[in-house]
Amino acid sequence: MTLKQTPLNAAHRAMGAKMVNFGGWDMPVNYGSQIDEHHQVRNDCGMFDVSHMRVVDVKGESTRNFLSYLLANNVNKLTHSGKALYSCMLLENGGVIDDLIVYFMQEEWFRIVVNAGTADNDIAWMKQQASEHAPKISISDHPELAIIAVQGPNARAKVWEALPGSKELTENLAPFCAAEMGTMFIARTGYTGEDGFEIMIPANAAPFFWATLAEKGVKPIGLGARDTLRLEAGMNLYGQDMDENTNPLEAGLAWTVDLKSERNFIGKAALMTKPPVNKLVGLVLQDRGVLRGHQKVHTDHGDGEITSGSFSPTLEKSIALARVPKAVQVGEPVQVSIRDKMLAAIVVKYPFARNGKSLI
């Protein structure tokens, strides 16, 4: 199978990246040390190629109404142009098709960014729903757009240096808001728990922008550090922390599922009949070892399972997200089965780290 490549593939190789097959994409997992890259983002800034993620534009007169039915979070919270919202897209049975960010561009244009591995399936679902409920809406994806995330306390300043004119446009941009700059789209969003931008840019312009950022001293960061950064920041990863078989209310996503308003949306009826019996919690390992996905968690209230686990470079301990019985409380000791051993861990409130600091 030929792996798909982003427009920055040659740049990664030139920078010494170790490339891996990431869901059919040839992507950089690190450029040396994943731990160094992690600290680089927490302490200064770094850039990520996330062009494998897909931009989908939804356009037409009744787009807002359609998205208010399609998505579990409420797009009516988006009142001014450029504002972003994190949401799940659910099946009728309440399972999670994908998590995404939706940007309100104009009244007849919303832009959605979906995960790479689920993109084709997402678009097919959106089109099917549109054909049944809003046939006049157009849904078009933009694989020709590259996405570069620049993250860290110094990320915004570095982008302003690299991109003349961007400072005036984005200096006053609040978190979770975006602005258009010519053919580029600059959003103050990210997946690291640090400040910064995610920038959509036409594929043919992406290598030059990447090289300019590098000239300004922005270090490239691989998908390895992206995973430990997002885990420390307590952000879910689709396919690990939730999927089509997961109730979002048991995946730490209740804050994104709007069950209170009158609004109907796909999956709502099912979720109303399925009160959650589990919840997502943070774990910090007390013994030596590394927590990993699918390890069994033994609690006083029954068993659970780790959904994402790794070593936290910021805490210098192993941490995890785990789905456990709802009665489990922060501060409780639990046991985790790792190979032939039972290791001690403690339940914590996540996020574990953000803005350069441990929160534990």
Add this chain to the structure above:
Amino acid sequence: MSIPTNLKYTASHEWVRTETDGTVTIGITKHAEELLGDMVFVESPKEGRKLKVKEECAVVESVKAAADIYAPISGVVTESNSELDNAPETINSDPYSAWMFKMKPDNLDDMDSLMDADAYQKFVDEEAH
């Protein structure tokens, strides 16, 4: 990247060095280290443990993944490198110095069943395709 010619190698990417006292020293190869990335945890076998060839006997974990270490030949563990407990990253900086454990082989001739540097290089090249 050159593979040391004074060592023997396994298909599971351990290196093995024969010492003058007839014991053997075991670590993981540069190739394995590169596949795994930043090491954060090492668990070596206890002294006195009897091992059969290809038996799972140790674990290394990087940020990315856990990997089992197998006994390259049969024998008894004579020493394990406790310095790696607090400094697993030394495997990254110098995998051919950062040994994991030593064994007294049941039969030192078993070393002949392992690959030499040339054979291991070929093996790694083929595995990449």
